[in-house]
């Protein structure tokens with residue numbers, strides 16, 4: 473097993489993506505130091521404690537993004553740090569900017585090696601059309617995010633910018649993972665904001681056009697990048713860019729009783745949007761789980777946890 477004898481830290485370990493990351497790390501034999509804000513809250517820890525290998529190799533640490541130095545203990549002695557903790561509130565106000573920005577720097581100050589998840593690529597005001605390919609050279613524009621009141625995206629963009637600067641100045645080996653909208657089955661017992669758009673689609677509420685990627689691939693990419701000595705820079709992860717009519721079309725194929733969203737048409741469902749480059753993700757050895765599988769597994773896991781009646 474590739475992780476035997478290695479110790480890594482996962483910040484915000486009870487989250488949607490981090491829970492899959494912890495699961496895959498334990499499967500590979502890693503010892504995981506997991507940070508949560510409240511280690512005594514069973515909703516945050518029970519699903520992780522039930523994972524194979526958790527009894528022997530999973531350790532919880534209390535840490536909060538806005539408390540300086542609170543990650544020191546968890547990061548100390550680690551071979552790598554996966555920084556996923558961040559308030560994920562797509563419908564947020566400006567209050568989310570500080571935890572994302574200051575919190576990332578706070579974690580980096582405790583770090584030797586860090587990996588960061590971001591939503592910091594495509595929002596620069598350039599129109600996204602079928603002839604456009606978004607790739608790792610794209611950075612969201614903080615001024616555009618602020619003007620558009622996209623506070624979550626602003627926080628993530630500023631956090632990534634500051635993290636690159638800090639890691640260069642302090643010779644920290646940093647890699648950024650930039651997934652699109654993450655979907656797929658949940659391990660944690662509660663809903664997070666990024667799963668809500670799927671729930672809304674099942675209820676017929678529209679959502680924005682997005683690049684979609686499976687949570688299991690996001691976790692896997694993180695581990696592949698950390699185990700690959702030549703990995704560097706940023707990695708965009710998107711299986712497909714599809715608008716909400718296209719997502720409904722796939723869901724309807726799986727669940728024929730679903731009612732279409734307003735103004736749905738086959739034509740609109742197959743409207744082309746931009747592409748996202750796959751080259752760097754492929755260099756990590758990622759072969760994406762198809763969107764159809766991610767959507768089905770997502771809905772089935774929501775049903776299993778009684779979070780949806782589809």
Ligand SMILES: NC(=O)c1ccc[n+]([C@@H]2O[C@H](COP(=O)([O-])OP(=O)(O)OC[C@H]3O[C@@H](n4cnc5c(N)ncnc54)[C@H](OP(=O)(O)O)[C@@H]3O)[C@@H](O)[C@H]2O)c1
Pocket residue numbers: 484485486487488489490507508509510516535536537538555556557558559560571589590591628650651652653654655664665666
């Ligand atoms: N989901 C997506 O579609 C998506 C797409 C692109 C990028 N990302 C990025 O991926 C990362 C994980 O996202 P996710 O969807 O897995 O989110 P999530 O399920 O909401 O998990 C985020 C975790 O961050 C922790 N957190 C929030 N505020 C904190 C604070 N002030 N101090 C310490 N911990 C705090 C929470 O930990 P507690 O359990 O302690 O409350 C939570 O478990 C985030 O950085 C997000 O921006 C997500």
